[in-house]
Amino acid sequence: QVQLQESGPGLVKPSETLSLTCTVSGGSISSYYWSWIRQPPGKGLEWIGYIYYSGSTNYNPSLKSRVTISVDTSKNQFSLKLSSVTAADTAVYYCARVLITFGGVIVIFGAFDIWGQGTMVTVSS
Amino acid sequence: SYVLTQPPSVSVAPGQTARITCGGNNIGSKSVHWYQQKPGQAPVLVVYDDSDRPSGIPERFSGSNSGNTATLTISRVEAGDEADYYCQVWDSSSDHGGVFGGGTKLTVL
Numbered sequence: 001q002v003q004l005q006e007s008g009p010g011l012v013k014p015s016e017t018l019s020l021t022c023t024v025s026g027g028s029i030s031s032y033y034w035s036w037i038r039q040p041p042g043k044g045l046e047w048i049g050y051i052y053y054s055g056s057t058n059y060n061p062s063l064k065s066r067v068t069i070s071v072d073t074s075k076n077q078f079s080l081k082l083s084s085v086t087a088a089d090t091a092v093y094y095c096a097r098v099l100i101t102f103g104g105v106i107v108i109f110g111a112f113d114i115w116g117q118g119t120m121v122t123v124s125s
Numbered sequence: 126s127y128v129l130t131q132p133p134s135v136s137v138a139p140g141q142t143a144r145i146t147c148g149g150n151n152i153g154s155k156s157v158h159w160y161q162q163k164p165g166q167a168p169v170l171v172v173y174d175d176s177d178r179p180s181g182i183p184e185r186f187s188g189s190n191s192g193n194t195a196t197l198t199i200s201r202v203e204a205g206d207e208a209d210y211y212c213q214v215w216d217s218s219s220d221h222g223g224v225f226g227g228g229t230k231l232t233v234l
Contacts (some may be wrong), residue, residue, distance in 0.1 A: 008136075035223065037223075044211065044225060044227050044228040045168065045211055045213075045225040046225065046229070047222065047224065047225065050223070055175070058222065060222055060223075061126070061222065094167055094168075099173070101190075108156075109215040109223075110156065110158070110173060110174065111158035111168050111170050111173035111174070112158070112160070112168070112170065112174070112213070113179065113211070114165065115167040115168055117166075117167050118167050123191030125188075
């Protein structure tokens with residue numbers, strides 16, 4: 001069965017760049033969309049963005065200027081970079097797989113069916 | 126951007142039926158997905174595409190979607206169902222961005 005595992009620093013200084021990696025095991029990263037989602041302490045879920053194994057991306061407009069998601073199919077990994085972080089970026093960061101179907105040439109996005117366990121990132125000096 | 130509205134909390138006695146709503150403009154035209162999140166754990170998909178259940182999810186979990194409201198129904202509620210529940214859709218009007226509701230805390234009395 002497919003499993004996801006987030007990794008990266010748990011503490012980032014303000015104004016620096018947060019970098020996380022999600023490793024996909026038990027299956028191929030190909031033919032799926034993959035997302036990053038975060039959850040500030042005591043708050044709800046926020047979608048950050050997604051990437052297709054081919055490299056095409058889409059980001060939350062509220063974060064778009066600071067977010068980059070990339071994929072390394074040779075390592076079965078995808079990554080998140082969030083620049084110029086502040087305390088407001090303190091959160092548990094999850095990676096997740098997006099179910100998709102095709103309506104002709106149109107991609108129909110579905111549920112986040114598999115999630116990583118999440119990794120807590122604190123922004124503090 | 127598209128907004129999903131959930132009640133902050135719902136309370137129900139064991140054995141009764143819990144209904145958690147998710148409101149959005151013409152949400153009936155979208156596919157709604159529901160997640161259960163227990164403290165300290167990652168969310169788990171419990172209903173997808175309005176009313177389908179992933180394998181391993183009890184039949185007690187069901188969903189419906191029409192008009193401006195989607196509903197997650199949990200029948201014969203058990204103490205282990207106490208959790209936060211989130212609805213989610215894709216907003217085709219904003220380049221297919223993911224949107225989550227604010228979440229509902231289900232308390233089993």
